[in-house]
Amino acid sequence: MKDSPTTGHNDAGPSHGGTGTDLAAPEGTALENRFANPGLPAHRFRTTDTDPKAARNAERQVSTIFLLSFIGTVVFLVGYFALPIEDDKSLGRLQLSTLVLGLGLGFAIFCIGIGLVHWAKTLMPDHEQVELRHDIRGTDEDRRDATNIILDGVEESGVMRRTVIRNSLIAALGILPIPAVVLFRDLGPLPGTVLRESLWEEGVRLTRDPDGTPIRAADVTFGSVFHVIPEGLAESSHPIEEKAKAAVLLIRIQPEDVKPIESGMINQADWSYGGIYAYSKICTHVGCPVALYEQQTHHLLCPCHQSTFDLTQHCKVIFGPAKRPLPQLPITVDSEGYLVASAGFPVPPGPSYWERGVSE
CATH class of the missing domain: 2.102.10.10 (Rieske [2Fe-2S] iron-sulphur domain)
Structure with missing residues (x-):
């Protein structure tokens, strides 16, 4: 008695934990035709993608957050110079100075992080993309394409045309290093004598x-x-x-x-x-x-x-x-x-x- 060319056991094999080798069968095989490529899910547009008014509101929110970071850095600087511990070495002054400096600098850094996240979530493109693997060292054409991708990313981020966000971010980042420069003063004088x-x-x-x-x-x-x-x-x-x-x-x-x-x-x-x-x-x-x-x-x-x-x-x-x-x-x-x-x-x-x- 001849065996059936296709048994129930063989048909059920892949659905019962088939190996990765089975799923990677060559094109044109019955196994490949059995599993259709589902493709990418339908893209869900955000409100800011379809409503210009919502996009402007999001832009104002990001700029406000960056300006709050600016204010936090100013609070740090004011606290550093207004509450010197050299004149008053009491524990209360030390605690107050540490609290103001910590809250000011921490708030400044926190707002920059939140602003960048909110900018990316609401205004930067979020379309799904598929990138095929390639050799580590691409061709000159691939390298030019990579450069164009970066330039396209800059363009898509809107950093060049959303001047309010760009300028507020520059202001927040520009003033942020000042606390570090000020703190170097506490390291003491240069060696000399x-x-x-x-x-x-x-x-x-x-x-x-x-x-x-x-x-x-x-x-x-x-x-x-x-x-x-x-x-x-x-x-x-x-x-x-x-x-x-x-x-x-x-x-x-x-x-x-x-x-x-x-x-x-x-x-x-x-x-x-x-x-x-x-x-x-x-x-x-x-x-x-x-x-x-x-x-x-x-x-x-x-x-x-x-x-x-x-x-x-x-x-x-x-x-x-x-x-x-x-x-x-x-x-x-x-x-x-x-x-x-x-x-x-x-x-x-x-x-x-x-x-x-x-x-x-």
Whole structure:
């Protein structure tokens, strides 16, 4: 008995989860004829596509949103200059300034985003298109076509003929970068001599951080570590900035544990007092606080990137990305037995920057 050329099982195969290979059968096959291409759905026109009055209303709405963004940026600028925190360092002023700046800038960026979305949804063409795949590198003709598509897109967007939208968007985007420029002002002055100078100078007492209590040499025992700031730091006009340059670690070790100064180095023989050494607390890599001291090895460690400085070799770098030793602060004692600086740092503390000399 011959098998039927077409069985019910075979007919039902594709409709019961046929593979992608089955659906990609060559043209002219029965399988291809079985599934007609549904094509694109009928295009649904928007109100703004058919009603010029609605299009004008949408255009005014987009322009209004962009102008609101402009106002938000103005609010930021007014708040920045009208609520300076340098004159009033209270918590209330800081909170008010942060609120005004955040709301102003956030509202400006939000309105630009909403305006662009509303513009695209209501006024830019939304016709469905089919684009066939092609080689990554097209022919010169294809490349010219791509350029024409971009130019057509500019034309279809209406940016050249909808002058109200275009000009309001230019105004909103033009003023938006100003807050960033203004905020650069808070990064501080250009290096110049500012980074070379600190509150340390001859006769300035070493005091405990943070209470500012002066330190007697007799109070520094072997193996002890003091976090030190210069006397009068709290009274300076910029205490945070000054502390970032003047923070010091004070450590006492046996003088015989310190190796002789290598030839070619600055003469630091008289910069310590009875085995008491003072070194900048600011890592020479990227400025993290060097606050970890291994008493047995006399190593100072930076917790950020593991730069290690050997106190017995005048804080020479023995491991990690830092390239320069920690600057040493020359110290001595005054007539009352308190530790004082005998001079400022010989080189700028902290990480390298472009105005440093080769020897620094």
